[in-house]
Amino acid sequence: AAGVIQSPRHLIKEKRETATLKCYPIPRHDTVYWYQQGPGQDPQFLISFYEKMQSDKGSIPDRFSAQQFSDYHSELNMSSLELGDSALYFCASSHPTGKTGNTIYFGEGSWLTVV
Amino acid sequence: AQKITQTQPGMFVQEKEAVTLDCTYDTSDPSYGLFWYKQPSSGEMIFLIYQGSYDQQNATEGRYSLNFQKARKSANLVISASQLGDSAMYFCAMRVPSMDTGRRALTFGSGTRLQVQP
Numbered sequence: 001a002a003g004v005i006q007s008p009r010h011l012i013k014e015k016r017e018t019a020t021l022k023c024y025p026i027p028r029h030d031t032v033y034w035y036q037q038g039p040g041q042d043p044q045f046l047i048s049f050y051e052k053m054q055s056d057k058g059s060i061p062d063r064f065s066a067q068q069f070s071d072y073h074s075e076l077n078m079s080s081l082e083l084g085d086s087a088l089y090f091c092a093s094s095h096p097t098g099k100t101g102n103t104i105y106f107g108e109g110s111w112l113t114v115v
Numbered sequence: 116a117q118k119i120t121q122t123q124p125g126m127f128v129q130e131k132e133a134v135t136l137d138c139t140y141d142t143s144d145p146s147y148g149l150f151w152y153k154q155p156s157s158g159e160m161i162f163l164i165y166q167g168s169y170d171q172q173n174a175t176e177g178r179y180s181l182n183f184q185k186a187r188k189s190a191n192l193v194i195s196a197s198q199l200g201d202s203a204m205y206f207c208a209m210r211v212p213s214m215d216t217g218r219r220a221l222t223f224g225s226g227t228r229l230q231v232q233p
Contacts, residue, residue: 033220042206042223043160056220088158092221104150104210104221106160 002026004107006091012113013081021076021110023091031055032074033104034066035090043090049074081114088112117142117209119224126229128197135182136192136227138207147211149190150221151181154204163205166190197231204228 005024013019025032031050035043036059045058049068060066063081068074078085092106118141128134140149151163166174166181174181182191194201205228208221 035220042225043221045220045222048220058220090160092160103162103165105162106152108159111158 004091004093004105006089006107006110008110009108010111010113012115014115015081015083017081017114018077018079019081019112020078021089021091021112023074023076023093023107025072025074025091025093026095026105029072029093029095029105031094032068032072033090033092033094034060034074034076035092035106037088037090037109038084039087046076078112083114086112086114117144117147117211117222119207119209119222121207121224121227123227124225126227128194128229128231130199130231130233131196133193133195134197134229136194136205136207136229138190138192138224140188140190140207140209142209142211144211147209149181149183150208150210151179151190151192152206152208153201154206154226156203160206164192194229199231199233202229202231 007022033048034046037043046060047066048056052068064078066076088109090106090109092104094104120139147168149166153161164174164176164179166183173183178195180193204226206226207224210221
């Protein structure tokens, strides 16, 4: 079965540079989430999109932005990178089952290292 | 606001034995979902099991079962017959459905690192 696809898997950037992460959700999933997981931390919610519209916003810095495109893929843009942005970035997607809690599936993550 | 608490930073278990990972949650919403995810050292986040707040029976998925005690607000994960490959970080998470067109994201606990010993 198709899973959530993230690219690139690994990324090294210098401080003050810009990075873009891409996410391709599972087909027919209508919601995409972005999470940031720092070393030894639990994942922190950044932002989500439902049917290509931003639906929820978490602890996303103003330097970051995201969007979901007509083909449902999503991109997370990070500018003016700081050392503290080094983390594992997850994209996840969910399917409308009508139940209380649709299962949320995660991609394998994108490792960002800022040097 | 929702909160998930995992009080065991680390756990050890012998291979082939069962182990219980604790999770308590706090929410004022009557409708919610509880999830467990496994994160091996390679980093990916693997869905294990889901329990809805209105589900009458405890969820089971193969060797994983969820001991759901609603009155106590606990959702412990039980792994039976532990295997060496079960060594990983385990996260409990909760989700409350959104009232509008969006879907609320998961709130995670701090995780429990499980080590299975031969």
